[in-house]
Amino acid sequence: MPLEEIIRTKTGIQNLDKALNGGFPQGNIVLVSGGAGTGKSTFCLQYLLNGATLFGEKGLYVSTEQNKAELMKQARGFNWNLTDLEQKNLIKIVFFDITGADGFPERLNTLIQEFKPKRLIIDSLTTLTDSLIVSGIGNDKEFSLVQIAETVNPIPRTEQIVTKNILYRLFKEIKKFGVTTLLTSELPEDQRTLSADGVSEFVADGVIVFKSLTVGDSTARNLEIKKMRYTQVDGGLKAYDFTKDGIILL
Numbered sequence: 001m002p003l004e005e006i007i008r009t010k011t012g013i014q015n016l017d018k019a020l021n022g023g024f025p026q027g028n029i030v031l032v033s034g035g036a037g038t039g040k041s042t043f044c045l046q047y048l049l050n051g052a053t054l055f056g057e058k059g060l061y062v063s064t065e066q067n068k069a070e071l072m073k074q075a076r077g078f079n080w081n082l083t084d085l086e087q088k089n090l091i092k093i094v095f096f097d098i099t100g101a102d103g104f105p106e107r108l109n110t111l112i113q114e115f116k117p118k119r120l121i122i123d124s125l126t127t128l129t130d131s132l133i134v135s136g137i138g139n140d141k142e143f144s145l146v147q148i149a150e151t152v153n154p155i156p157r158t159e160q161i162v163t164k165n166i167l168y169r170l171f172k173e174i175k176k177f178g179v180t181t182l183l184t185s186e187l188p189e190d191q192r193t194l195s196a197d198g199v200s201e202f203v204a205d206g207v208i209v210f211k212s213l214t215v216g217d218s219t220a221r222n223l224e225i226k227k228m229r230y231t232q233v234d235g236g237l238k239a240y241d242f243t244k245d246g247i248i249l250l
């Protein structure tokens with residue numbers, strides 16, 4: 001029997017697609033981890049831009065940090081015309097105010113059902129899960145801390161268990177649609193885990209870590225594909241840089 005062919009979602013960043021053996025396996029949920037300013041949001045924007053312009057695939061960007069105007073400004077810095085792609089209904093940018101995080105899974109569900117994206121970004125997962133933990137004691141049925149605590153009792157209610165529960169719920173929601181998803185996670189330089197919460201790297205289908213190391217007056221940027229289910233990948237550090245057109249892998 002022939003092996004089931006893996007359908008790929010290409011990043012459009014040439015050497016990265018090569019390292020991924022053709023692109024992300026379609027439907028994978030991939031964690032994009034890295035320190036401040038390493039290029040996580042830029043990479044996510046570029047993934048949607050390339051999806052729309054090179055492959056005609058629709059992309060939804062759910063941002064919990066920079067608002068739409070700020071993301072548009074960042075894109076303009078690379079001469080990316082997101083307004084045009086928005087008008088063509090290929091890209092949608094939605095700012096999600098985490099101070100009222102109630103009902104996130106329902107809102108995401110509605111957005112995906114209406115817009116029908118092939119590519120999804122949640123930037124950042126860290127802000128989102130943090131706010132869900134904080135607001136979970138409120139009246140959101142799905143994410144109620146009390147409810148989660150009941151299900152895990154008598155295991156100690158550590159933040160990690162709560163986070164893992166939130167992630168499972170979120171991932172289940174996303175997986176229903178088979179959309180290839182990037183979730184960003186903040187990673188302090190000295191962190192020993194691959195994500196801010198220390199559990200999402202286990203739940204996610206893939207993990208890419210962005211790192212920058214400054215020595216003297218030069219900065220070396222490297223990314224590493226730490227994990228990618230359903231495909232072979234090139235291991236090791238890959239040098240990347242920002243050009244006037246976006247991120248490239250050297």
Ligand SMILES: Nc1ncnc2c1ncn2[C@@H]1O[C@H](COP(=O)(O)OP(=O)(O)OP(=O)(O)O)[C@@H](O)[C@H]1O
Binds near residue numbers: 040244
């Ligand atoms: N137009 C541009 N040309 C070249 N490099 C740029 C340009 N705009 C931004 N950068 C680089 O991208 C970096 C910011 O990238 P980005 O916002 O994607 O990082 P991030 O990992 O999302 O950061 P954060 O953790 O703060 O969200 C800047 O520090 C700068 O080095």
Ligand SMILES: [Mg+2]
Binds near residue numbers: 040041042123
């Ligand atoms: Mg960012």
